[in-house]
Amino acid sequence: MDRKAFIGLVGAGFIGRGWxxxxxxxxxxxxxxxxxxxxxxxxxxVSGADLTLTAAPTTAxxxxxxxxxxxxxxxxxxxxxxxxxxxxxxxxxxxxxxEETIVHxxxxxxxxxxxxxxxxxxGPGGEYAYxxxxxxxxxxxxxHPHTHGxxxxxxxxxxxxxLVVEDEAExxxxxPSGEFELDLVLQDKRLGSGTEIRYAPAxxxxxxxxxxxxxxxxxxxxxxxxxVARGVYRLRIVNGSNARIxxxxxxxxxxxxxxxxxxxxxxxxxxxxxxxxxxxERADLLVDFRGANPGDSIMLRSAEFEIPGMMMPMSGMxxxxxRGNRGGMGMGGGGVPQGEALDLLEFVVxxxxxxxxRLPARLNASLEPVTDLGxxxxxxxxxxxxxxxxxxxxxxxxxxxDEQVQAGRTEVWEFANDGAFPHPVHVHGxxxxxxxxxxxxxxxxxxERGLKDTALLLPSERIRMAVEFTYTGIFLLHCxxxxxxxxxxxxxxxxxx
Numbered sequence: 001m002d003r004k005a006f007i008g009l010v011g012a013g014f015i016g017r018g019w020x021x022x023x024x025x026x027x028x029x030x031x032x033x034x035x036x037x038x039x040x041x042x043x044x045x046v047s048g049a050d051l052t053l054t055a056a057p058t059t060a061x062x063x064x065x066x067x068x069x070x071x072x073x074x075x076x077x078x079x080x081x082x083x084x085x086x087x088x089x090x091x092x093x094x095x096x097x098x099e100e101t102i103v104h105x106x107x108x109x110x111x112x113x114x115x116x117x118x119x120x121x122x123g124p125g126g127e128y129a130y131x132x133x134x135x136x137x138x139x140x141x142x143x144h145p146h147t148h149g150x151x152x153x154x155x156x157x158x159x160x161x162x163l164v165v166e167d168e169a170e171x172x173x174x175x176p177s178g179e180f181e182l183d184l185v186l187q188d189k190r191l192g193s194g195t196e197i198r199y200a201p202a203x204x205x206x207x208x209x210x211x212x213x214x215x216x217x218x219x220x221x222x223x224x225x226x227x228v229a230r231g232v233y234r235l236r237i238v239n240g241s242n243a244r245i246x247x248x249x250x251x252x253x254x255x256x257x258x259x260x261x262x263x264x265x266x267x268x269x270x271x272x273x274x275x276x277x278x279x280x281e282r283a284d285l286l287v288d289f290r291g292a293n294p295g296d297s298i299m300l301r302s303a304e305f306e307i308p309g310m311m312m313p314m315s316g317m318x319x320x321x322x323r324g325n326r327g328g329m330g331m332g333g334g335g336v337p338q339g340e341a342l343d344l345l346e347f348v349v350x351x352x353x354x355x356x357x358r359l360p361a362r363l364n365a366s367l368e369p370v371t372d373l374g375x376x377x378x379x380x381x382x383x384x385x386x387x388x389x390x391x392x393x394x395x396x397x398x399x400x401x402d403e404q405v406q407a408g409r410t411e412v413w414e415f416a417n418d419g420a421f422p423h424p425v426h427v428h429g430x431x432x433x434x435x436x437x438x439x440x441x442x443x444x445x446x447x448e449r450g451l452k453d454t455a456l457l458l459p460s461e462r463i464r465m466a467v468e469f470t471y472t473g474i475f476l477l478h479c480x481x482x483x484x485x486x487x488x489x490x491x492x493x494x495x496x497x
Contacts, residue, residue: 037225037346038063040218043080043162043183046073048089051081053103055145055159056096063222065195069158070097077185077220078161081143083134085167091130095122101154102128104146105163106280107262107453108136109430112473118148119398119474135470136431137364137451138170139264140183140236140282148398148490152211152242152482153199158220160185160240165264173360175259176234176286180354182226184237186277186344188213188244190334191222201483207387208421210243210483212335216302218345225346228289231354234259235285235300239277242482245338245422245456246277249303250287257359260284263431263451265363270446274303278424278456280480283447286359287347294351302342308440309459310338310420338422367450372436372464377411378403382423382457382479382489389479395488401474403493410468417457424480426454427467429495435464454480469495 053072060069060076072078083089095101100123104116113120114132122128141163145154162183175181189197190213201211218224239246250256253273260266262282269286277283292298336342383390394402405411412435415425431451434444440461448455455463469475478490 037223038221040182040224040226040345041077041221043077043185043219044075045082046079048081048083048091048163049087050090052092052094054094054096055101060158060220062191062195062197067195067197069197069220070154071158072161076158078159080162080164080183082164082166085134085136085138085165088133089130093122093128093130095124095126097154098124099150100124100147101145101150101159102147103130103143104428105130105141105143106426107139107141107282107431108132108134108163109470111471112475115428115473115475116146117474117476118146121147134165136165137264138165138167139260139262139451140164140238140284142185142238142240142282144240148396149486152486155240155482156187156189156199156211156242157197160187162236162238164236173363174358176232176354176357180229180231181234181236184235184345185219185240186237186246187217187240188335188342189215189217189222191215192334204387207483207487208384209338210481212243212338213241214334214336216342216344225348227350228347229350229352229354230290230292230294231352232357233287233289233354235283235287237277237283237285239279239281241279243279243338244302244342245279245424246302246342246344247305248275248277248283249273249301251298253303254298256288257286258283258447259286259363261447261450262453265367266447266450267364267367267369268362269359272446275447276305276445276456278422278454278480279482280424280426280454281456286357289347289349290354292349294349296349298347298349299343300345300347302344304341305339307339307422307458310422364450370433370435370466373412375412376414376464379414379416380425380477380491381416381418382425383419384421384423384484384489385419389484389487389489391477391489391491394491396478396490396492400492401494402491405469405493405495407469407472407495407497410466413465413467415455415457415463415465417459417461420459421484422459422481423457423484423489424454425457425463425477426480427465427477428453428475429467429469429471432468433466435466437464438462472496
């Protein structure tokens, strides 16, 4: 299989189809809004063609107060970087923090020196120059720190932003744009009754479950709300949380359409009512508000869900349970338990009408179906126990190479989770394809059938992924639960000629 067939890009020859009739939302779709909401901010935008990103502390409004945050270029949330496929990106990172940092371009296929490996981290006052050509398909990517041992606090405090890759083929699709496109960074923060964003993990539960918040933030705002017309909107979402898994639902399971995932468009649109989005994953959705009435409030929420096999890690609580970090059971920590419902963003419908949208029946004409060939080249076992997070029984070592891979050769990697905690597995070095999932959910999810760089691995699951790498050098494989990553659930692999 050559690289072109393996990856696939948006091609010509789209078949137009009329959008289906507007859903009759009715009272069941409408959500109450229990507390005062804050207007959703639009993300500040910059071009990556010639850009300086300065990492520094600043302050931001949080509910009725202010909090210290760490951001890029003084913007909270951090700016959206917009790039065109084929464009050369020159980005200079300036560190005004009191600790080391480096930036990883999550999902992009870039050379080793541009990937943000923690061995390239720069100290306070330092600078780092990125220079790469954008070869990836149009889609939603993102950027965040990758300093070993400090990725979690830096990302949590605000150093995370969206990166959008565009090309002419995508523009010809006629998807909603401008005010009808909402780019969203969804995160959870732990505020309690206060207004200060602080990263203060408890050694036990927060190390094992990850740092779970009690309030959802959308584009840096708690209790966010946005007005929408009675029309069709494109929502481009990244789960930028440290550990939170979102089960995306609208109102009382209002239908929506999935266009794409991590590495761009699916081969064709998929209609769903629920989508699981782990940390690091992205979703490209169309939502139809034409059936709503002016004044209706519809909540984008993380619905309640179970994680079979998740274990309570504290002494005397070794029974298996479907949800984790139950703060009311003497386990410490202050976040909403994993799997509990959480409101994310309120949509308030106005009387305005949106433009007509014609959705193509085919989005990515050259994204070929993939099948599991039954052969596995390498197996990676993710395990969490006794306050340790390992891959194949080993914690990360900066200078140790764990695997050596040949550039341009397709391999099948198997990820196995024999433990009791979920692990979003992120493979650096571009986009890949999920072939199969055994155990747990027992199959490839509809939204996972495109290009993927991150795959949620639940307890007792095994995922097979076809991987192929363009550039030589040292790259990373790790869990994207950031507390797990910082604790050593990360591995170096070297790509050679």
